[in-house]
Amino acid sequence: MRHGDRRSLTGRGATAPRPTIKDIAARCGVHPSTVSRALSPAMKHLVAADVAERIQAEANALGYRLNMAAKGLRTGRSGLIGVLAPDIADPGFPPVLSGLAEHLNAEGYATIVVDVGTGGSQQDLVDSLIARGVDGLVLATVRLHDDVVAHSVGASTPVVLVNRVDAAGELPSAASDDAAGMRLAVDHLVALGHRRIGHVAGPQEISTGARRRAGFEASIADSGLSLGDAPIEAATAYTRAAGREAGLRLLGRKARPTAIVAANDLLALGVYDALAASGLTCPADVSVVGHNDMPFVDLVSPPLTTVRIAQREMGATAARLLLARIRSPDAANEHVVLQPELIIRASTARPRS
Amino acid sequence: MRHGDRRSLTGRGATAPRPTIKDIAARCGVHPSTVSRALSPAMKHLVAADVAERIQAEANALGYRLNMAAKGLRTGRSGLIGVLAPDIADPGFPPVLSGLAEHLNAEGYATIVVDVGTGGSQQDLVDSLIARGVDGLVLATVRLHDDVVAHSVGASTPVVLVNRVDAAGELPSAASDDAAGMRLAVDHLVALGHRRIGHVAGPQEISTGARRRAGFEASIADSGLSLGDAPIEAATAYTRAAGREAGLRLLGRKARPTAIVAANDLLALGVYDALAASGLTCPADVSVVGHNDMPFVDLVSPPLTTVRIAQREMGATAARLLLARIRSPDAANEHVVLQPELIIRASTARPRS
DNA sequence: ATCTCTCGTGCAATCGATTGCAATCCTCGG
DNA sequence: CCGAGGATTGCAATCGATTGCACGAGAGAT
The missing domain is CATH 3.40.50.2300 (Response regulator)
Known part of the structure; x- marks a missing residue:
């Protein structure tokens, strides 16, 4: 067995077909079905220990690998x-x-x-x-x-x-839990003293967009704020560009919000862009909260306060x-x-x- | 054929098996091989046009989908x-x-x-x-x-x-082209007036790490700078943490470099961390160049100059x-x-x- | 010594699709 | 009116592995 463990070197040329269960059977002088059983953990108990071992060894020597397509076909x-x-x-x-x-x-x-x-x-x-x-x-x-x-x-x-x-x-x-996430965000802003909080919502045909918006509205209401002071603009997609657009619309309102909760970090970054375009700074002029805690949002400027999801x-x-x-x-x-x-x-x- | 195109509603219960080529054959009164041919663009010319059409229609009606495992087994x-x-x-x-x-x-x-x-x-x-x-x-x-x-x-x-x-x-x-990338970075820094440029190299057992390091050294030499003024510290992995460590080692040298080229954006962000930990600011005290142009490195503070790869x-x-x-x-x-x-x-x- | 019973193994069908070969039918030319 | 040749289609083997069933041998019981 001096070549038994040189799997990667057993010189099967580029065109050599992969060994099958039949090859092993032939070399071991047993029936293919026996090989199949010996190689399957679940069926191994059906075959004699010494035979199983011999088959196992030969399989290793040949570098045998089970054909998943065949197995899949048979087993479904x-x-x-x-x-x-x-x-x-x-x-x-x-x-x-x-x-x-x-x-x-x-x-x-x-x-x-x-x-x-x-x-x-x-x-x-x-x-x-x-x-x-x-x-x-x-x-x-x-x-x-x-x-x-x-x-x-x-x-x-x-x-x-x-x-x-x-x-x-x-x-x-x-x-x-989208609603809980929005509550965390809104409560945080309210605790800081914000009273006019805007929301850049996500696409409303997506559950996160709709639920976070609903959660936002519920949290505003529960905080005793009026929904009139909680303007909402929905972005058309979860992208930085769409966030920028929605952010600009929000900032263009007569009573500009002092804080914006975005449905998503990407949208929040878009809001950053909108603030920059409007000559406003964050958080001095407007606070921003994201959602998801994407990688590296701790490195953007300013580091983003966000709702981390698991x-x-x-x-x-x-x-x-x-x-x-x-x-x-x-x-x-x-x-x-x-x-x-x-x-x-x-x-x-x-x-x- | 009033139910012919209601594919998703043809009431196959949760346990109904997927239709096979044989089912279609039976329904059309032809042999499975004929169905196979009719459904294969390459073999379609072998079957009569009207039959092919009938088979095609029946296949659609049944919501037939070819079984890739079976096909794969046969065709290899x-x-x-x-x-x-x-x-x-x-x-x-x-x-x-x-x-x-x-x-x-x-x-x-x-x-x-x-x-x-x-x-x-x-x-x-x-x-x-x-x-x-x-x-x-x-x-x-x-x-x-x-x-x-x-x-x-x-x-x-x-x-x-x-x-x-x-x-x-x-x-x-x-x-x-790692060497070309490093040349872009070094030339840019040299043009800005830097003379002591450090390199946070990547893992040297990885080609990007080794080649970028080699490219860095070649560029330094070609710029007429001495390698003595070009300290190099290799990071153990392409991570922000490893970049921080290597960055700290580089900043700890007696003649601190005025610029650092990182082998990777992640390492560059680690260098940001190292700078912050050392009470230095970028780019006032030390300039930093990354590599790869990862998403959002334009948003970190300061926005990262980097080599964008395709x-x-x-x-x-x-x-x-x-x-x-x-x-x-x-x-x-x-x-x-x-x-x-x-x-x-x-x-x-x-x-x- | 015979009968069970168990353990190990071989046999053959099967999964679904493909394809070389054979068989059939039709048409057209002679 | 017959045969050649082309167009269609059927037949059956095949890919590689799994598994229910049956067969055979050996062990143990009586």
Whole structure:
């Protein structure tokens, strides 16, 4: 066995086909089915210990790797999980993905991440993932009223939502407590003495946009402030540019707010741009609060006060929900809500005078 | 046919199996092979137009989706590309991935991205991707002298490198011109009047770290400055914390440099931390230049002067190289080098007095 | 010594799609 | 009116692994 452990060097040329279970069987003088059993942890007890060992050794020597496509075809499970992301380049998403992948990998699943921006319609992407035989789907892209939800509910593939939810709550989800986050932000500003607080809302067809807006309004009301002193401008997208536009509209109002709560850090950065364009400074003229605590918002100028959401945990939770769904497809829908945390930095201060 | 186009509503319960080519064949009264041909653009000319149309219609009605696992098993091609990433959460990586995925998706490939941090060894990850039957591999993780390179060269799967290269150049690669980038940075500082320029180098076992360091030294020499006035400290990793440590060491030298070129934006931000910890300000006391132009470094304080590398293009190029490799596995190794660009912001200024 | 019972292994079908080859039908030319 | 040739379609093997079933041998009981 002097070549037994030189796996990477056993000289299979560039064109040598990968060894199959049959090759091992032939070399060991046993039937392929025996090899299959010996190599499967779950079935290993069915084969004699010495034979199993011999097979195992030969498999290593040949550098054998199980063909997942064949296994998947036979068993109907691919070990693949599809993930639909709004935009991989959005810095808010990677932590979620990371938490998701870590959990899923630990269970032997690989993830296929598809950026919705680049492809066709969401439905087609879902279908193509299903065609690939994914055992489950994670959607980070759904809008509040989204056809893809109905499409998914009918499908035979387990689906969970992450970060966003659908209006009817028809699919399991892992998301942050948006209302609680807004309350943290508003309470902080009120405690500082602000009385005219504006809101740059996110797209209203997305649950985070709608819920954070609702949470904002509720918090304002609960603080005894009038909604008349709480102007709201909705951004058309979660982008810095859209935040700038909405911010400019807010700052253009007759009674300019002394503080602005943005639905998202990207929007908050856009508000920074708007302030700069208006010749105003933060926090001296206007305080700003973001949402999500994206990487590096502690380094911008001024460091952004924001609501930190548990992104990794959100991903991990989504993974857990999905795995549960895969095991028992008919379990009740679970909607996990994670608690956010206020991170106070330098973009908020007492209002002037 | 009143229910023909209500695909998502055709009432397949949660347990209904997906329709197969055989189901369509039965419904159309033809043989499965005919269905296969009718549904394959390449073989469609072999079947009568009217039959093909009938089959097509029935396929739509049933919501048929081809089973990629089965197809892959038969044809030996999975339509999957594996990507090994150093860390998805590193903000520098998503643009590369995005360029990569866009190109690959357009050609019908899906990408499986694996974060090396969370899993086992790189080799095992490569092997597990090969087990999944990937048609190609993109490595963004290789070190200069990396076993995985030999492992990959021997494998029957096409492999390309992105962002990083291996010392021997044994695998095709798409990367930025590191030397040119450093030259841009150094020339800019020299033009501003700096004479003592330090370098926070990246990990030297990674090509970007080593090449940028070499490029730095060459540029210094070409500028007629002495290397004695160009202190270098290597960071142990591409992280903000490591950049801070290296920055502190650099600032602690007897003849403190008036400018620091970092091998990476993350390291540059760490240098910001080091400056703050030393009670120095940027750019008044020390100018700083980064590398990569990560998202939002224009918003930090002060906005970072940095070398912008063509990340999306790098990803797109890697995709192109890989597709070429898949088509003709024996083509010569191509090493594409992309030109960087200097983005001047506010972290660089004339040296004091 | 015979009968069970268990353990280990082989056999063969199966998953869904593809494809070389064979068979059939039709048409057109001679 | 027959045969050649083209156009369609059916047949069956195949990809690699899994698994229910059956067969055989050996151990233990009576």
